[in-house]
Amino acid sequence: MTAYTPPVQDMQFVLHDVLKVSESPLPGHAELDREFTAAVLEAAGQLAAEVLAPLNAVGDREGCTLENGVVRTPTGFDGAFAAIRDGGWTALDCDPEYGGQGMPYLLGLATGEMFVSANMALNMYQGLTHGAYSAIHAHGTDAQKQTYLPRMVSCEWTGTMNLTEPHAGTDLGMLRTKAEPQEDGSYLITGQKIFISAGDHDLAENVIHLVLAKAPGGGEGTKGISLFIVPKFLVNADGSLGERNRVSVGNLEEKMGIHGNATCVMNYDGAKGWLLGDLHKGMRAMFTMMNEARMGVGLQGYACAVGAYQAAANYARERLQGRAVTGDANPKGPADPLIVHPDIRRSLMDQKSFLEGARMLAFWGAHLIDQAHNGDKAADGMISLLTPVIKGFLTDKGFDTTVLAQQVFGGHGYIEEQGMSQFVRDTRITMIYEGANGVQALDLVGRKLAADGGKPIMAFFEMVKDFCKENAGGPLAADFIEPLKAASKDLQAAGMFFMENGMKNPNAALAGSYDFMHLFGHVALGLMWGRMAVAAQAALDAGAADAGFYETKLATGRYYMARQLPMTATHLARIKSGADPVMALDAAQF
């Protein structure tokens, strides 16, 4: 079993040294001074480390069970979920009008990282509820909000997203689930949905399903889709639970990982549902949920890897194997710890330098969301641009990080007992759900680059340029600014290639979309490391007490710039080779 150490100091650094959140003019942010966030993060970290983490392996081993239509979660999940709920963690960034605490999304994301690192499968029950909460909050009628939100904020009731059908995953236009309007204004929903995370369970009194279905009179494809609220138990006028709705669990999927979360086949057999938002505008309402969900999945991608990295670093410090080539480091012991070996360092530094950059990017993204919620159009454009990068890049690299961490354990990493396999298996799903990463790349290149006349991408380049200008010639120029400039130039060259070739041949851009997403991710992390380096250097210059922390930060950043950022050249080379090598074969020739 692996222990979990909440990275409170690093989060504090991001929040206060870099983002300077309490100086932000946003509502709620003034409260976020160092002492307050430290207290919140310490408390969340304690819950994560002491209550959630010990159940992570239990959840993996036991999984969920379906018996006589009832889904049971693994031993201890009910108590831990109650602890999350009772601590008010599910309500942290929700609207006070419905029982929330009105904190910024950023703070919710920070505590969420800890919960995911400790127990991703368990945290999904509240994560999905938050997504459903947001959709109802954004698109629901007052009555709907009053009926559902208070219990969802408290997670007395949990939520789900029902999109996928057996024949329709990414291509939602093909979905078949039907909604028949009734005289009382409700609809009867009929169809089958698959891969429904937290679809049913024994952790809450009610489950509020948000279901995409086709109501009569809509257009073909996605135009005919509406979104419906379909509760597991109907809710009486007084808020008490009424009769059981005609929705049931057909099956639990056997999955590679996240065994502690119930992934359900949901059967709707004329279940009662209510329209959420406008008729035939379901995709728009769904995207409210999806954008938040994609941020959340990007978070999962690196947060799960944080747990894996910590375990690997501990193992490397403790496991004695071989001798340092530069002389015994542990002469009295039978061998030196693994961590003396340069190749183990290479692995740990790849992990650490990615993860701290990823945290910075996710936190910045959350901060942009808070700004966007406050009406900041530029922030809205920027986070819209960054969302596929955060989802796609952080989950791909997060998964790679878990594999690196597992590898540090050698043969012991392959044995389930050690817990490293679970990190790999759990993290793997983040590359797939809420839009497989290829779809994120398509969203980035096919929609987000050109969005709003290209303003967001130009703003990103400006931001990098300004940052480089401000810090040119300073003590960070050689190690941080020059590499960032070079990487950004690669990204611009890739964008230019798309512009010059994508109009004549859209495949020329799409064949490079995945590499572009990664190229963008590296430049974004390069910028994040640049900002962190500036903040760390400022702290050192100001004579900060914990100089070791800031020096470590600079050294970790230098590693990223020197050894990870050069990937941009390879991605650019791949992009510039265009569509021909990619599209050369007939389908039969594969």
Next chain:
Amino acid sequence: MTAYTPPVQDMQFVLHDVLKVSESPLPGHAELDREFTAAVLEAAGQLAAEVLAPLNAVGDREGCTLENGVVRTPTGFDGAFAAIRDGGWTALDCDPEYGGQGMPYLLGLATGEMFVSANMALNMYQGLTHGAYSAIHAHGTDAQKQTYLPRMVSCEWTGTMNLTEPHAGTDLGMLRTKAEPQEDGSYLITGQKIFISAGDHDLAENVIHLVLAKAPGGGEGTKGISLFIVPKFLVNADGSLGERNRVSVGNLEEKMGIHGNATCVMNYDGAKGWLLGDLHKGMRAMFTMMNEARMGVGLQGYACAVGAYQAAANYARERLQGRAVTGDANPKGPADPLIVHPDIRRSLMDQKSFLEGARMLAFWGAHLIDQAHNGDKAADGMISLLTPVIKGFLTDKGFDTTVLAQQVFGGHGYIEEQGMSQFVRDTRITMIYEGANGVQALDLVGRKLAADGGKPIMAFFEMVKDFCKENAGGPLAADFIEPLKAASKDLQAAGMFFMENGMKNPNAALAGSYDFMHLFGHVALGLMWGRMAVAAQAALDAGAADAGFYETKLATGRYYMARQLPMTATHLARIKSGADPVMALDAAQF
């Protein structure tokens, strides 16, 4: 469940168009004409596809069980193993003196690829036996050979390798298992070994363990190690089975994958064993097994991914989702097949171009082994150099390939039912066992580069240079020769960096060892693709009947050169950043 299609045509291409094996002056190779190898490969392929592949998912689901000291393999494994044995497949490249068929190792490797693609866990029972056979064949006394080899050639008895102990994995010098000499010349072996693949099972009458242990009078560390033959059942003078030896299975490990293979904790409680090879020279004897085992694991790495790739290509052709951006490809259907999408192509081409290059490299490696066995010193030096590359690079990239293949399935790839998770979980072990890939990189940079005064690496560079010279200016110059030259230059620059910096600071070389292994792998695959391109072009120029096959080959090679080979630049940049970024932190700062 996934189907398996034996890649007979591609293997024939490698054997005859590129390696031209039947023109080789090696013993047994003259027999390998097109018709003969086609017949062998067809037969092996049929067994793989019809008998082994259908049991792959069964093995994963059921796993092995240990009850009252008896290990049971999954349903059907006994019949399939008998079919392999009865078909003579285990004897293919073994010494005719002991019942083998005396075929080249190359042919054994080719059939082995098919068996691994179809069912890796099952094939391990014979694979490990072959390794133990080779060690006894190379180091055993005549009596030992007579006693053990005939039954091991036929796999009536299987073999194992016992190296690892709980506290000693890579660092074998620390092992504690003891061998006490007895008056009759035998030894009593006492100790615990872990991670013993095929350690016990119900597929054979006897299991012949090769066990590393320390006998009195040896030096410290690895110098005191000897290798022992420890049969599960003692063998009587007439060859019949005698009493049960004092070796037992302590436990079966629960692993991430290869569930169909019994990974055992083996307890030796004064078990009777016999010295194999020279006293205190066990490491040397073990390396006979290990080098073959490392080739075999490299084979597993890409062969398992072949199965995953085939499934992904089939799924991409069948699954209807979305529309081609360049116009509907399946206008009468509800959507186009996945394979129309450039990003799906990007994934499939990355898979295909790696796998065909990997096959070529593994086959060439096997051919070198045949040459080395025939006394060719240069071939021996070359395969010794290439072994860590084949093991490390092909397994890392093989694993990545299974992840790519799984991703093509979207959410369906995460569900165990589809079989894609198994490919990922099974392949993952190949990066770890027989020396974790970091150890391969260390072997490459720390030993193999300087071996024999650097002759093998110089010979490799000469080979690339000559190849480029021979084909300069021809029709393949731009797409194949120029990229290969550039990549080879990166490899030489990396070697130069090690030479210039590694003497002063060994960490400067070791910090780049992993990247060097990958850089080397890419250049090796670039050379393989160059050779395949020349062969394909020659076939086209000669008016070959199946022009489509050769054109596909050229297109696949062009993809590799344009989109995978550029990775060398990133690896070189990482290497040249040296040891400082890697070694900057104290152990406590991770």
